[in-house]
Amino acid sequence: xxxxxxxxxxxxxxxxxxxxxxxxxxxxxxxxxxxxxxxxxxxxxxxxxxxxxxxxxxxxxxxxxxxxxxxxxxxxxxxxxxxxxxxxxxxxxxxxxxxxxxxxxxxxxxxxxxxxxxxxxxxxxxxxxxxxxxxxxxxxxxxxxxxxxxxxxxxxxxxxxxxxxxxxxxxxxxxxxxxxxxxxxxxxxxxxxxxxxxxxxxxxxxxxxxxxxxxxxxxxxxxxxxxxxxxxxxxxxxxxxxxxxxxxxxxxxxxxxxxxxxxxxxxxxxxxxxxxxxx
Numbered sequence: 001x002x003x004x005x006x007x008x009x010x011x012x013x014x015x016x017x018x019x020x021x022x023x024x025x026x027x028x029x030x031x032x033x034x035x036x037x038x039x040x041x042x043x044x045x046x047x048x049x050x051x052x053x054x055x056x057x058x059x060x061x062x063x064x065x066x067x068x069x070x071x072x073x074x075x076x077x078x079x080x081x082x083x084x085x086x087x088x089x090x091x092x093x094x095x096x097x098x099x100x101x102x103x104x105x106x107x108x109x110x111x112x113x114x115x116x117x118x119x120x121x122x123x124x125x126x127x128x129x130x131x132x133x134x135x136x137x138x139x140x141x142x143x144x145x146x147x148x149x150x151x152x153x154x155x156x157x158x159x160x161x162x163x164x165x166x167x168x169x170x171x172x173x174x175x176x177x178x179x180x181x182x183x184x185x186x187x188x189x190x191x192x193x194x195x196x197x198x199x200x201x202x203x204x205x206x207x208x209x210x211x212x213x214x215x216x217x218x219x220x221x222x223x224x225x226x227x228x229x230x231x232x233x234x235x236x237x238x239x240x241x242x243x244x245x246x247x248x249x250x251x252x253x254x255x256x257x258x259x260x261x262x263x264x265x266x267x268x269x270x271x272x273x274x275x276x277x278x279x
Contacts, residue, residue: 002242006270006279007035009187009252011064011092013262017042022052027263029056031270037185037250038063039092046083053084060084061248062159062185064092064129067115078122088185089119090127090159100146101138109150116155126151127185129159135168157182161252162237163189167222169196172232173240180244188237188269189252190230193222224253226268228276238277249279 008028010017016024021042028036036058041049053060063086070077081089098104116126134144148156158179162172176183195215227234241249251269256262273279 001238001277001279004238004241004246004279005035005248006033006273007037007062007248007250008033008266008270009037009039009064009250011039012251012253013266014039016262022056024263025052025056025058028266029058031267032274033058033251033266033270035059035061035248035250037090038086046080050084060086062086062088062090062127062250065089066093067091067111070115070118074118078118078124081124082122086124088125088127088157088159089115090129090185092129093131094128096133096136096143099134099143100141101143105146112147112151112156116151120155126156127159128156129187130161130164132164132168135165135170153182157184159185159187159250161187161189162232163187163191163224163252166232167191167193167196173236176237176240176244176246183241183244184247185250186237186241186246186248187250187252188227188232188234188273189254190225190227190232190234190269191222192225192230193217193220195220223257224255226253226265226272227251228272229268234277249273 013024013028016027017040021044025036036053038049038060044052049060063081094108098108102108112126119126128147130144134147135142137143138146148158160172160175160179160183162176165172165175176186238249251266251273253262253265253269256265
């Protein structure tokens with residue numbers, strides 16, 4: 001198997017980061033992670049982040065960043081990100097009410113293209129990190145499809161979150177293959193639930209012929225899990241990632257439960273990739 005670069009989305013250890021920024025990064029490095037994907041900067045300058053990462057031996061080529069970050073002094077914001085090596089600025093979440101089928105969609109498209117052009121001009125690329133709702137449909141197409149039709153392919157990349165793709169009822173392997181050649185970053189995330197979301201990709205119709213209420217995540221007993229402890233078939237996902245040309249696989253666990261700490265979960269996931277796949 002390809003020796004993917006292995007990173008972690010730091011949102012999953014956000015409380016540890018807030019308590020001890022540098023110490024947490026050192027623990028991440030000690031676990032065997034090579035890359036980090038920032039989700040907040042905890043008051044540090046770009047130069048400070050660069051020095052800390054260099055001292056520890058970590059790299060950061062991607063960040064999760066809301067686009068309002070660029071509303072004021074965009075060139076200064078670009079310089080901040082460049083200072084610690086960022087190549088991909090990934091939209092972590094976007095309001096579904098502003099996506100395809102909404103009155104705000106034309107404005108959203110203009111925003112995505114404006115920021116994508118700004119990043120392209122500075123040697124960077126816009127990314128989009130999905131949740132499950134982007135795999136609801138409008139006029140027969142996924143909301144996710146509209147995003148990647150709205151911005152030129154050389155200016156935006158998907159950062160597929162394999163958990164949310166799967167939970168939405170879509171095969172993550174098929175979706176990875178669909179984006180072959182333009183999928184540098186892939187989120188590895190595991191989960192458990194009673195049943196998949198069942199509803200984002202089609203209407204649920206009851207025996208009376210009327211639409212049924214889509215079950216919530218709570219109804220489905222949805223929980224995030226360390227890699228290898230949930231429903232995901234990571235052997236197939238990683239094989240597809242290799243075929244698609246993925247550069248960096250990024251571990252993410254949004255929440256921990258039952259007394260497990262964020263750092264314990266991060267280590268379980270890193271050990272799983274090493275012990276199971278040699279990564």
